[in-house]
Amino acid sequence: MEAHADAEYDCAFLKDVIDDGRVEFTESVREQYAVDASPHDGRTPDAVVWPASAEEVAAVLSEANDRGIPITPWSGGSGLEGNAIPSAGGIVLTTAEMTRIDVSPDDLHATVGAGVVYDDLNEHLAQYGLRFAPGISSGDVATIGGMVATNASGFNAVRYGETRNHVRRLEVVTADGRIVECGRDVVKTSAGYSLKDLIIGSEGTLGVVTEVTVGLVGIPEHRRAALVTFPSRTAASSAVSDAIGSALVPGAIEFMDTMSMKMFNAYHDDLEFEERPTLLIELHANNDGIEEDLEFTKLICEDHGMTSWTAAGEDDIDDIWQARRDKYWATQSYREEWEVALVGDVVVPISRYPEIVQEVSDAGDDLDLVVSCVGHAGDGNLHFTPLVDPDDEEMVDRAHDLNERVVTKALELGGSATGEHGIGLGKRKFMAAEHGVALELMRSIKATLDPNGILNPGKVLPEQTDR
Amino acid sequence: MEAHADAEYDCAFLKDVIDDGRVEFTESVREQYAVDASPHDGRTPDAVVWPASAEEVAAVLSEANDRGIPITPWSGGSGLEGNAIPSAGGIVLTTAEMTRIDVSPDDLHATVGAGVVYDDLNEHLAQYGLRFAPGISSGDVATIGGMVATNASGFNAVRYGETRNHVRRLEVVTADGRIVECGRDVVKTSAGYSLKDLIIGSEGTLGVVTEVTVGLVGIPEHRRAALVTFPSRTAASSAVSDAIGSALVPGAIEFMDTMSMKMFNAYHDDLEFEERPTLLIELHANNDGIEEDLEFTKLICEDHGMTSWTAAGEDDIDDIWQARRDKYWATQSYREEWEVALVGDVVVPISRYPEIVQEVSDAGDDLDLVVSCVGHAGDGNLHFTPLVDPDDEEMVDRAHDLNERVVTKALELGGSATGEHGIGLGKRKFMAAEHGVALELMRSIKATLDPNGILNPGKVLPEQTDR
Numbered sequence: 023m024e025a026h027a028d029a030e031y032d033c034a035f036l037k038d039v040i041d042d043g044r045v046e047f048t049e050s051v052r053e054q055y056a057v058d059a060s061p062h063d064g065r066t067p068d069a070v071v072w073p074a075s076a077e078e079v080a081a082v083l084s085e086a087n088d089r090g091i092p093i094t095p096w097s098g099g100s101g102l103e104g105n106a107i108p109s110a111g112g113i114v115l116t117t118a119e120m121t122r123i124d125v126s127p128d129d130l131h132a133t134v135g136a137g138v139v140y141d142d143l144n145e146h147l148a149q150y151g152l153r154f155a156p157g158i159s160s161g162d163v164a165t166i167g168g169m170v171a172t173n174a175s176g177f178n179a180v181r182y183g184e185t186r187n188h189v190r191r192l193e194v195v196t197a198d199g200r201i202v203e204c205g206r207d208v209v210k211t212s213a214g215y216s217l218k219d220l221i222i223g224s225e226g227t228l229g230v231v232t233e234v235t236v237g238l239v240g241i242p243e244h245r246r247a248a249l250v251t252f253p254s255r256t257a258a259s260s261a262v263s264d265a266i267g268s269a270l271v272p273g274a275i276e277f278m279d280t281m282s283m284k285m286f287n288a289y290h291d292d293l294e295f296e297e298r299p300t301l302l303i304e305l306h307a308n309n310d311g312i313e314e315d316l317e318f319t320k321l322i323c324e325d326h327g328m329t330s331w332t333a334a335g336e337d338d339i340d341d342i343w344q345a346r347r348d349k350y351w352a353t354q355s356y357r358e359e360w361e362v363a364l365v366g367d368v369v370v371p372i373s374r375y376p377e378i379v380q381e382v383s384d385a386g387d388d389l390d391l392v393v394s395c396v397g398h399a400g401d402g403n404l405h406f407t408p409l410v411d412p413d414d415e416e417m418v419d420r421a422h423d424l425n426e427r428v429v430t431k432a433l434e435l436g437g438s439a440t441g442e443h444g445i446g447l448g449k450r451k452f453m454a455a456e457h458g459v460a461l462e463l464m465r466s467i468k469a470t471l472d473p474n475g476i477l478n479p480g481k482v483l484p485e486q487t488d489r
Numbered sequence: 490m491e492a493h494a495d496a497e498y499d500c501a502f503l504k505d506v507i508d509d510g511r512v513e514f515t516e517s518v519r520e521q522y523a524v525d526a527s528p529h530d531g532r533t534p535d536a537v538v539w540p541a542s543a544e545e546v547a548a549v550l551s552e553a554n555d556r557g558i559p560i561t562p563w564s565g566g567s568g569l570e571g572n573a574i575p576s577a578g579g580i581v582l583t584t585a586e587m588t589r590i591d592v593s594p595d596d597l598h599a600t601v602g603a604g605v606v607y608d609d610l611n612e613h614l615a616q617y618g619l620r621f622a623p624g625i626s627s628g629d630v631a632t633i634g635g636m637v638a639t640n641a642s643g644f645n646a647v648r649y650g651e652t653r654n655h656v657r658r659l660e661v662v663t664a665d666g667r668i669v670e671c672g673r674d675v676v677k678t679s680a681g682y683s684l685k686d687l688i689i690g691s692e693g694t695l696g697v698v699t700e701v702t703v704g705l706v707g708i709p710e711h712r713r714a715a716l717v718t719f720p721s722r723t724a725a726s727s728a729v730s731d732a733i734g735s736a737l738v739p740g741a742i743e744f745m746d747t748m749s750m751k752m753f754n755a756y757h758d759d760l761e762f763e764e765r766p767t768l769l770i771e772l773h774a775n776n777d778g779i780e781e782d783l784e785f786t787k788l789i790c791e792d793h794g795m796t797s798w799t800a801a802g803e804d805d806i807d808d809i810w811q812a813r814r815d816k817y818w819a820t821q822s823y824r825e826e827w828e829v830a831l832v833g834d835v836v837v838p839i840s841r842y843p844e845i846v847q848e849v850s851d852a853g854d855d856l857d858l859v860v861s862c863v864g865h866a867g868d869g870n871l872h873f874t875p876l877v878d879p880d881d882e883e884m885v886d887r888a889h890d891l892n893e894r895v896v897t898k899a900l901e902l903g904g905s906a907t908g909e910h911g912i913g914l915g916k917r918k919f920m921a922a923e924h925g926v927a928l929e930l931m932r933s934i935k936a937t938l939d940p941n942g943i944l945n946p947g948k949v950l951p952e953q954t955d956r
Contacts, residue, residue, distance in 0.1 A: 128734040128840035151736070173679045184677045186686075187654060202926045208836045209868050210651045211905035212640045212690055213923055214912055214949055215931045219653075219686030223679055240736025267595040269618070269707025269775070308736070311778025369675045373595035401676050438678035445681055456680055459669045463938065464682045470937045471930070482681055 030111045031091045033069035039081040044072040044119065055096060055114040059160070061364055062104030062447050067094065067114040074119040076193055076201045076232040083230065083476075084199025086113060092479050095226035097136065097168030100160040102365045103446025105172060105225050110479040117167045120232055125150060131190055131207060133235045136167025152238040155182035157274070158442075159347050167231045172444035173223035177274040177343070180266070180400030181306060182239060184442070186222045193233035194221050197472040207235050220467070225444050226478040228471045242273065242306035246316050247334040249342065250323045251298040255279055255383060255395075258299040259376040261326040262399040265303075265319060266372045272319070273306035276346060277379070277399035285394055286345045289352035293345055296330060301399070302342060349396055353407050357392070363421035364448070366406035368432035369441030375402050381431045382406045382424075389420045403441035430455070450484040497578045498558045500536035506548040511539040511586065522563060522581040526627070528831055529571030529914050534561065534581040541586040543660055543668045543699040550697065550943075551666025553580060559946050562693035564603065564635030567627040569832045570913030572639060572692050577946040584634045587699055592617060598657055598674060600702045603634025619705040622649035624741065625909075626814050634698045639911035640690035644741040644810070647733070647867030648773060649706060651909070653689045660700035661688050664939040674702050687934070692911055693945040695938045709740065709773035713783050714801040716809065717790045718765040722746055722850060722862075725766040726843040728793035729866040732770075732786060733839045739786070740773035743813060744846070744866035752861055753812045756819035760812055763797060768866070769809060816863055820874050824859070830888035831915070833873035835899035836908030842869050848898045849873045849891075856887045870908035897922070917951040 036045045046052065047069050057064030068091075073079045086093050092112030099106050108114050120135030123143060127150040134143060140161040144153050157178030158164055164174065170192065175184040182188070191205040194217075205211065205218035221229055252258035262275055278286075283295045301323070305315050320331060334342060345352075354362050370378045379395065382404065386393035397404035406428060408421035429439050429452050439445075439452040453461055461483070468475075468483060503512045513519065514536050524531030535558075540546045553560050559579030566573050575581050587602030590610060594617040601610060607628040611620050624645030625631055631641065637659065642651040649655070658672040661684075672678065672685035688696055719725035729742055745753075750762045768790070772782050787798060801809060812819075821829050837845045846862065849871065853860035864871035873895060875888035896906050896919050906912075906919040920928055928950070935942075935950060 126838070126840065128730060129838040130734065130736070131838070173677075173683075175677055179677055183654070184679075186683070187650070196930070200926050200929070202930060203924070204927055206905045206923070207838050207903045208905050208908070209839070210640075210642055210646055210870065210908055211836060212651075212907045212909050212911045213905045213916070214920060214928075215691055215695070215934060216640075216653070216686050216689065217927055217930055219683050219689075220934075222683065222686075224682055228682070263595060267597065269597070307778060309778030309781040311774060311776030311781075314776040314778075369678055371593070371596040371598070371674050372676070373593065403677065436674045438673045438675050438680045440679045441675070441677055442679050444679045449680070453681060456673070457670070459667050460671055460684055461681075462667070463663070463669060463684055466937050467682060467687075467934065470933050 031068045033091060033113055035085050035089070036069055036071050036082065036113070039085060040071055040073060040078060044074070046070045055108065058099040058101050058104060058106045060102045060104045060446070060448070061362065062107055064107050065109050065111060067108040068111055070114045070116065072116050072119045076195055079115065079195045079230055079232050080199040080201050082113070082115060083195055083197060087198050087474055087476055090474055091476060093476050094478050095171070095230050097165040097171065098139065098160065098163040100163040100168065101172060101446055102367070102443045103448040105444050105446035105481060107447065109447060115230065117165060127152060129207065130238045131235050132238060133233060134166050135233055136165060136231050138166045140164050140166065140169065147238060151241050153241050154236050155188060155239045156185050166234050166236065170222050170231050170234055171225045172442065175442045177276060177398055179398060180275055181271050181273050186219065188237045189218060189222055189234060190237055191235040192218050192221055192231055194229040194231055196229050197474065197477050202229070209237065223444070225446065225482050227468060227482050228477065240308065243308045244312045245273065245304060245306055245336065245339060246312055247302065247304040247339045249332045249334060250301045250303060250328050251296045251330045253327055253329055255299040255379050256376050257326045258301055259379045259399065261301065261323050263372045263375050264326065265322050266400050268322065270315065270319065272303055272400060274302070274304040275400040276302040277397045278302065278346070279395040281394035282349065282396050285352040285356050289348065289355060290345055298329060302346065304339065346396065353394055353409055357409060359411070360409050361412045363408045363410040363418055364425055365443070366425050366428055367440050367443040368429055368437055369401060369403045370432050370435045370437035372402045374435040374437065375399060377435060378404055378428070378432055378437070382428055385424045385427045389424050391420055391424055393424065401441060402437065445482045447481060450482065453484050498535045500558060500580055502552050502556070503536055503538050503549065503580070506552060507538055507540060507545055511541070513537045522575065525566040525568050525571060525573045527569045527571045527913070527915070528829065529574055531574050532576050532578060534575040535578055537581045537583065539583050539586045543662055546582065546662045546697055546699050547666040547668050549582060550662055550664060554665050554941055554943055557941055558943060560943050561945050562638070562697050564632040564638065565606065565627065565630040567630040567635065568639065568913060569834070569910045570915040572911050572913035572948060574914065576914060582697065584632060594619060596674065597705045598702050599705060600700060601633050602700055603632060603698045605633045607631050607633065607636065614705060618708050620708050621703050622655060622706045623652050633701050633703065637689050637698050637701055638692045639909065642909045644743060644865055646865060647742055648738050648740050653686065655704045656685060656689055656701060657704055658702040659685050659688055659698055661696040661698055663696050664941065664944050669696070676704065690911070692913065692949050694935060694949050695944065707775065710775045711779045712740065712771060712773055712803065712806060713779050714769065714771040714806045716799045716801060717768045717770060717795050718763045718797045720794055720796055722766040722846050723843050724793045725768055726846045726866065728768065728790050730839045730842050731793065732789050733867055735789065737782065737786065739770055739867060741769070741771040742867035743769040744864045745769065745813070746862040748861035749816065749863050752819040752823050756815065756822060757812055765796060769813065771806065813863065820861055820876060824876060826878070827876050828879045830875045830877040830885055831892055832910070833892050833895055834907050834910040835896055835904055836868060836870045837899050837902045837904030839869045841902040841904065842866060844902060845871055845895070845899055845904070849895055852891045852894045856891050858887055858891055860891065868908060869904065912949045914948060917949065920951050
C-alpha cells in the first residue's frame with residue numbers, strides 16, 4: 023500500500039472553477055485519497071475536488087481535458103481492485119457533495135446524486151416500503167455512483183439482479199465536459215443505443231456519473247431464512263446449482279466454507295456456528311406461498327445430504343447477515359499480523375459452481391495457503407480470500423498465483439474474471455483472455471469518448487504492451 | 490408501400506463467398522425483402538444472402554465493407570418502424586439459416602442462432618419446463634436476433650423485463666468482418682464495457698448478431714387471469730399505476746380501450762367481450778400464494794370502480810391472449826378498404842400512464858380519427874392505431890400528426906418515443922428531442938464501429954441535416 027507522493031500536474035486552475043472550500047491541495051488531505059479499500063499500491067493525487075453539480079463537474083473536466091490532466095472519480099472508495107486509486111496522479115474528483123434523493127414512489131423509482139451512500143438510500147426509502155435491491159456488503163460506504171461504475175451487486179442479485187438491471191437513467195459528464203442524459207425515467211425503451219448500459223461498469227473511464235435514476239422494489243412482506251450445513255463443499259455447492267436449476271428464485275443464497283464459519287466464530291464472541299460448509303438461504307414473498315417454497319428448498323438440501331437445517335427468525339436473520347458482511351474483518355483478524363492478500367471474485371455458469379469451489383480448495387492446498395471462501399452462490403459468484411504474512415514476499419506471491427489459477431479456471435468454465443468488483447487495476451491482465459477481439463472494440467470506444475485519456479487512466483483496459 | 494427497384498450496387502462478389510443456393514439476385518426473390526411488416530415505403534435490395542455461420546457473415550461483411558455496399562440484416566421482418574427495410578439498397582443479409590438451439594437447462598440458459606423464431610424456441614424449451622420470457626405479439630415470426638436488434642418486449646415484460654434483461658452473451662460480426670464475443674454465459678459480470686448492451690437495441694447498425702445466449706425462467710406452475718372492465722379509460726389506467734405502485738408484480742397487465750374491444754368482437758365470431766375499457770391481468774406463481782395476490786388485485790380494481798371482474802380459466806386465458814395478439818388484423822379488417830396508418834408505441838413513467846392514454850383519446854377526437862389503444866400497461870407502454878382511408882392523403886397526414894402529438898406528449902411526460910418497436914425509419918425524427926447531447930455520442934460510436942456506414946444505413950440515427 024505504499025503511495026508515491028510526487029506532485030506532477032499543475033491543478034491551480036481548480037481554484038477558478040470550484041469554490042474555495044471544495045478544492046484541496048494540502049498533502050494530508052490528498053493522502054487520504056491515495057489508496058482505496060483494496061490492497062493495491064496507492065498514489066497521492068495532486069488535488070482533490072468536491073463538485074456539487076453536473077455543471078461543476080463539466081467545468082473541471084473541460085479544463086482538465088484541455089490540459090491533459092488525469093481525473094479519477096472517487097465515490098465510496100470501497101472498491102477491491104484499485105478502481106478509485108489515482109494511479110496516474112492528477113485530480114481526484116469526489117462525488118460526496120452530490121447527495122440529493124428524490125423519490126417518486128408511484129413510479130417505483132428514485133433520482134439520486136452519485137454520492138448517495140447505499141445504506142442511506144435504503145434507510146430513506148423504508149418510509150415508502152421500497153428499496154434499491156442489489157444488496158452489497160459495503161453498503162455503509164459504497165455510493166450509488168460507485169455501484170454504477172462497477173455494476174456492483176451482492177447478496178440479493180440472484181433475485182433482483184445487478185445494479186445494471188435497476189438503472190433507468192444516468193446523467194453523465196464526458197471527458198470534454200458535455201453533460202449527457204443517458205436513458206429516460208422509464209422501465210423499458212428501444213430508442214437507440216443504450217449509452218447508459220455502456221457507461222454502467224466502465225469505472226469512470228468513459229465519463230463521470232453525476233446522477234442516477236434507479237428502479238425500486240417493494241420491501242417483501244415475508245422473509246424466511248435457514249442456515250443449512252452440509253457434509254462437504256461439493257454437497258453444498260451442488261445444492262445451490264440444483265435449487266437454481268429448478269427455477270426457484272430465492273432472495274439470497276450464500277455459500278460459506280468451513281474456514282469462513284471458523285473465522286466468524288473467532289471474530290464474534292456471541293456467535294457459535296457449526297463449522298461445516300454452510301448455505302444461508304433467504305426467501306422473499308408478499309404472500310403465504312413462502313412456506314411452500316421453504317419446504318421445497320429443504321427437500322433440495324435433503325437430497326444433497328444436509329447435516330442440519332436451522333430456521334432463522336426475523337431477528338436472527340439480520341445478525342447472521344451482519345456476520346457475513348463482516349467477513350473481511352473476521353478474516354483480517356484471524357491470524358495476528360497476517361493480512362488479506364486480495365479478495366478474489368469470479369463468476370461461472372451455475373452448473374459449474376461445484377467445480378470452481380473445488381478449484382479454490384485444491385489451489386489453496388497445492389499452494390499451502392490459508393484460504394476462506396464465500397459466495398453469492400445463486401449467481402455463480404464466488405469470493406476467496408487468501409490470508410498471508412505480509413512480510414513473507416514469497417507467500418504473497420503464492421496468493422497472487424492462487425488468484426491467477428482460479429480466474430483462469432473460471433474463464434475455462436465459461437465464466438468471467440469478475441462478478442461484481444470490476445476490473446480496476448487488478449484484473450486488467452485477464453481482459454485479453456476473457457474478451458479476445460471485443461477488447462479491440464473497447465479500446466476504440468475509449469479512444470472515441472476520451473481521446474486525451476484523462477478519465478481514470480490505467481484502469482479497466484490493459485496497457486497495449488500487456489497483450 | 491411502394492418500392493424502388495433500381496439496382497445500384499454490383500454484388501456479384503457474393504457468389505465467391507457464399508454457396509450458390511444461398512445467394513439470390515432474381516427480382517421476384519429480392520422483392521420479397523423490399524418491405525417489412527410496417528407501413529413504411531420499401532426498396533428492393535440488389536441481392537439477398539443467407540449465410541449459415543458467423544464466418545460466412547464475416548466474409549460477406551468484410552467484402553461489402555471494402556466495396557462500400559450497404560448491408561441490411563433481416564430477421565423476421567416483423568418490425569413496425571421499417572427497421573429491416575433495405576432503404577439504401579445493397580444486400581439483405583437474412584439470419585434464417587442460423588437456427589441452432591442448444592439448451593443448458595441446469596444453467597437456465599440456451600444458446601441460439603439469430604434466426605431462431607421466438608415461438609419455436611419456447612416450444613422447444615417446454616420439455617424442460619423453461620421459457621424465454623419477454624412475451625411478444627409476433628412470436629410466430631419474430632426471431633431472437635430481431636428481438637435483440639430492437640430490444641423487443643411485450644406482454645410479460647412487466648414481470649420478466651425486456652430482451653436486454655435476458656441476454657447473457659452475443660456473437661456479433663463487425664462491419665469490417667471481425668467476429669466478436671460480447672459477454673460471457675453468466676448471469677452477471679463486471680468485466681469491462683458491456684458491448685453486448687451497446688449492441689442490443691442498435692438494430693443492426695453497429696454489427697450483425699449471429700448467436701445469442703439467453704437466460705430462461707421456469708414456466709410458472711400456476712397462472713390466474715381476470716378480465717376486468719372499468720367505467721372509463723382513466724379508471725382503468727389509474728388501476729394499473731396503482732397496482733404497480735403497490736409493488737405487485739403481475740405476469741402481465743394489458744390495457745385495451747373500448748374501441749379495441751369492439752374490434753375484437755367484430756373480428757372473432759366466437760368472442761363477445763363487454764365493450765368497455767378493459768384490463769387483462771395475469772398472475773404467475775409457483776405456489777398457492779397466487780390466490781392471495783389475486784384478491785389483492787381485485788381490491789385495487791374495486792377501488793377504481795371496476796364494473797365487472799371475470800376470472801378466466803386456464804383454457805380461456807390463451808384464447809383471450811390470442812384475440813389480443815390478433816389486434817393488428819382485427820383493426821385492419823374493421824372498416825372495409827381502410828388500413829392501419831401506423832402502430833404507435835410510446836412509454837411513460839407509470840404514474841403518467843393515465844395522462845398518455847387521455848392524450849391519445851383527445852388527439853383522436855381533435856383530429857377526427859378512428860383510433861384504438863392497447864398497451865402493456867404495467868410497463869407504461871401504450872400502442873395506438875389510427876385507421877385511415879389510404880386514398881385520403883389528408884386523413885393519412887392526420888394520422889401522422891396524431892403520432893407526432895402523442896410522442897411529443899410522451900417525451901414531455903419524461904417518457905420515450907418507443908417502448909419496444911425501435912427507431913427504424915419512423916422514429917428517427919424524435920431522436921434529437923429525446924436524447925439531446927447523447928445523440929452526438931451515438932453518432933461518434935456509429936462512426937467508430939462502422940466507419941464506412943454500410944450497416945443498415947438510414948436507420949436509428951437521423952440524417953445530420955434533420956437536427
